[in-house]
Amino acid sequence: MRHWTEELDDDADEPLVRPYTITGGRTTAGRDDLTLITLISLVTAQTPSGTDATAERHALQPEHRTVLRLCARRPVAVAEIAAELDLPVSVTKILIGDLIETGRVRARPPLAFAQNGALPDMTILEAVRNGLREL
Amino acid sequence: MGFANSDPAPTAQAVKILVAGGFGVGKTTLVGAVSEVAPLHTEEYLTRASVGVDDLVGIDAKTTTTVALDFGRITISDELVLYLFGTPGQERFWFMWNDLVRGALGAVVLADTRRLETSFASIDFFESRGIPFVVAVNCFHNIRDRAPQEIRTALDLDPQVPLVMCDARERSDGRDVLLTLIEHLMARHPAPQPAV
C-alpha cells in the first residue's frame, strides 16, 4: 500500500467561518446516533425522502455540497468530513443530519464493542491483522 | 490508491484503534507513520458537555475551547476501514471519550520512559472501562534505558497486558504495535480458532 508521504501536496487553508453561522445558528444536532466513525455514504437514487417543507428549511449550503462531494467515491467517516470541512465535529454532525433528513446520504454506525469485555468478531480481527501485515 | 466509480459497498464497516497517552508522547507521530493519509485533524468543543449544548448560543467562537483530535486511516478492504485516533490523555477531555470508544477495537497507550506518569490516566481509563489495550514504549532517540519489567512495575501493569518497545516514527514499528493489540484481542477470544 502507498504511504501518504509519497504524494504530499499542500492544500490551501479554507477561510475561517464562524461555525454556527453555517448551521443557521443551530447548535444541537438533534441526532445523537452519529459517532466519529459513523460512515456516511451517498444515496445515489436521487429520491429525497424529506417533505418539501423540510427540504426548504434545510436549503443546501456550500458545506452541504462539500459533504455530498466527499461521500461520492466511498463511504466517509464523520471525523473525516469534519477534518475536510475544517469544522468542529458537532457542527459537522448538524450538517450531516440535514442531509440524512432529506434522504441524500445514509449513515452506518460502527459496531458496538470494546466496552465491558465485549470482543470484536474474530472475522474482523483476522481481516485487520491481515491488512496490517501488508503495511 | 484508485477508487471505483461504482456504488460503495453498502456493507462497509469502520473500526478504530485509539492511540492514547500524554502530550508529546508520539501519538500523532505513530498515527502518521502507519496511516495511508497524512494525519487528519479535527476539533470538538470542550464546552459542549460541561456547559450544555444550548448554552453555547451567543458564546463567541473565539472564546470557545476546543480539543484537537488527530487521526489516520488504513483501508483494509472494500468492506473494512480502520481509523486510528490519537486521543488526549488528560482527564478533562474524557467528556468526549464515550464517543471515542464507540466502535473501538481497543487501544494503544504510548509511554515515554522519561515521564511515565503521563500515561497513568490513560491506563486507568481503559482498565476501568474494560477496554483492551497494549502499552507501547516510545523509545525517543533510541534510548532503551529501562527494562520492560521495570516499566511494568512503574506503570503497575496487569501481567496480561502486552508491553512493547517502539520507535513511533517507524512504520514497521507502528504496524507491529497494532498487530500486538490485534493478537492480544484474538487471544482473549474464548473459542479457539477453527482450523481452516
Ligand SMILES: Nc1nc2c(ncn2[C@@H]2O[C@H](COP(=O)(O)OP(=O)(O)O)[C@@H](O)[C@H]2O)c(=O)[nH]1
Ligand atoms: N527522536 C524522536 N522523536 C519523536 C519520536 N516520537 C515522536 N517524536 C517527536 O516528539 C514530538 C511529539 O510527538 P507527537 O507525535 O506530536 O506527540 P503527541 O502529542 O503525542 O501527538 C514531535 O516533535 C515528534 O517529532 C521518537 O520516537 N523519537
Ligand SMILES: [Mg+2]
Ligand atoms: Mg498529537
